[in-house]
Amino acid sequence: MVKSLELKTVQLSEKTEKLRQEVRQFLKKEIQEGTFIPHCDSWLSNWDAEFSRKLGQRGWLGMTWPKQYGGHERSALERYVVTEELLAFGAPVAAHWFADRQTGPLFLRYGNEKQKNEFLPRIAQGEIYFSIGLSEPNSGSDLASISTNAKKIDGGWLLNGSKVWTSGAHLSHYMVTLCRTSTKTENRHEGLSQLIVDLSSSGVTVRPIKLMTGEHHFNEVFFEDVFVPDDRVVGTIGDGWKQSMAELAYERSGPERFLSTFPLLVELIRVLQQEASNEIMKISVGRLVARLTTLREMSLGVAGLLEKGVSPDVTAALVKDLGTKFECQIAEIARELVSYSTRVSNLRFKSLLADALLHSPGFTLRGGTTEIIRGIIARGIGIR
Ligand SMILES: Cc1cc2nc3c(=O)[nH]c(=O)nc-3n(C[C@H](O)[C@H](O)[C@H](O)COP(=O)(O)OP(=O)(O)OC[C@H]3O[C@@H](n4cnc5c(N)ncnc54)[C@H](O)[C@@H]3O)c2cc1C
Structure with missing residues (x-):
């Protein structure tokens, strides 16, 4: 449609x-x-x-x-x-x-x-x-190709496989895990299900993947014969694809898709007001603020759709595409502007800039990459 x-x-x-x-x-x-x-x-x-x-x-x-x-x-x-x-x-x-x-x-x-x-x-x-258990070592954008699987046994399911890039799995209590519960057919979206896995269960191993900042945020998670009781199946067995897509619409719909580096923008403006500014700097920051205002109006529009009970999947994808590029741009422009002025002494600014630059490579990947998001928009408006 x-x-x-x-x-x-x-x-x-x-x-x-x-x-x-x-x-x-x-x-x-x-x-x-x-x-x-x-x-x-x-x-x-x-x-x-x-x-x-x-x-x-x-x-x-x-x-x-x-x-x-x-x-x-x-x-x-x-x-x-x-x-x-x-x-x-x-x-x-x-x-x-x-x-x-x-x-x-x-x-x-x-x-x-x-x-x-x-x-x-x-x-x-x-x-x-809770953690989100979607991506696997060989399945990211092509999520329907996941191989983590659960077999029916008495009273529940036996889960085997692994997940990767799992944010916060080392600190979370549970993971909603997308897995295959019946063998693949021609329709790859069939036979997938969502299970709530207690991360303290026997057979679960969580291993860290350190960021380039040295921070521990991501993980690999391995499941070896993990027992998941029947009452921990979310929704209907076999409907995992439809349910995960509905969940991803929530994942993409919030203001975090354009505000991840907002604290840096505030501090950048403070630096320009207090320490160093020229016309070029003012114009660059003015452009950022103008874009921010537009994105915020769009993002509020998505919240307005949620308020009316309308699924925001395609519009949320549009805001995510534009918004994640924007939050990277704040970091880039702050870096360029600082290089014009060697006298900046604001330590908060420097620390936020480091935060933003080191985290920004992931902004357009998480929650679906730019290419995948644009595919969703194109399909949604009927041009693909
Ligand atoms: C900060 C961060 C946090 C994350 N947290 C989680 C988490 O908590 N849980 C979780 O499950 N996952 C998480 N992820 C993983 C994230 O969802 C995946 O990285 C993302 O879906 C892309 O998958 P991939 O890394 O396997 O890349 P791939 O799918 O291998 O893609 C590689 C490149 O190929 C392009 N590409 C792939 N397919 C196509 C296509 N059909 N058409 C055009 N281009 C294509 C992609 O756009 C990308 O540029 C996180 C990622 C990041 C960066």
């Missing part, structure tokens, strides 16, 4: 803006108290379970979910404002990010009653964390 790429302008209500002020005040206080130092790419790399629990206690996780499952029944736009502020401040939100963004919504849509009751309230309290 051909989809429209129309994104409507969204006006945020007074109540929502009031919430933004609450979040800002909380974050400023946390910085003053030394709870965290702002970082770029904090949603993927800055893990702080205590901070996630604080957000849970304030009702800022599981915001849109039913109260029955520990949620707060607030709007998608209220959730948007909270996530936007957390990212803009470079807060340490990695621990709960995947669970709040996509695992919870996946369970709400496809999970059984036991899963909803067992997991959702604890995700909303910031107490349990």
Whole structure:
């Protein structure tokens, strides 16, 4: 079905803006108290379970979910404002990010009653964390070619295989794992399923893959005869492809797809105001801010679609494509501008720039590469 790429302008209500002020005040206080130092790419790399629990206690996780499952029944736009502020401040939100963004919504849509009751309230309290188990050593973009498999046994499934590039698997409690549960047919999308794997189970091995910064964020995860009970199957056996694609739409739809390096932009502007600036610098930063404003309008439009219950898959893919290029561009332009001025003494700027430059190679890969995303957009609007 051909989809429209129309994104409507969204006006945020007074109540929502009031919430933004609450979040800002909380974050400023946390910085003053030394709870965290702002970082770029904090949603993927800055893990702080205590901070996630604080957000849970304030009702800022599981915001849109039913109260029955520990949620707060607030709007998608209220959730948007909270996530936007957390990212803009470079807060340490990695621990709960995947669970709040996509695992919870996946369970709400496809999970059984036991899963909803067992997991959702604890995700909303910031107490349990999930990893995403999609990519494998020989399957990244071509996800349907995965070979991790589960065989039916009495009372559950026996899982074998491996996953790679698994963010936070060494710190998470569970992984939603895409695997093959029946042999491949001509339709490669058939026979795939999603299992909730307890990462403390016998037969699970998590090995680190260090980033070039030396940080431990990624992992390889191996499964050797891991037992997964029947009630840990998400949705329907064989429907894993459809379910994973719905989950990926949540994964791509948020403001983290253009705000990963926003803390650097703020500090760059501070450097220009306080230390060194000329016309070229002002024009470059002006262009960045203009692009940011457009992307934000588009991203808010995606949140508006979520609010109406419309799947944002194609429009979210468009914002992800443009947004991830933009967050790389902030790092590039900051680097170029600094080389014009050798007298910059702002240490925060230098540290954020290093963060941004070293993390930016992954921005256009994670959550689907640029080429794959453009394929989705092209198919969605009927030109492929
Ligand atoms: C920071 C980061 C965090 C990540 N976290 C996770 C995680 O938590 N869980 C998880 O499962 N995965 C994770 N990944 C993995 C990520 O999803 C994959 O890297 C991505 O899907 C690409 O797969 P690949 O690396 O195997 O590259 P490949 O699929 O081998 O692609 C290599 C290149 O070929 C291009 N290409 C491939 N197929 C086509 C095609 N059909 N047409 C045109 N070009 C094509 C790609 O665009 C790319 O440029 C993460 C990656 C990064 C960078």
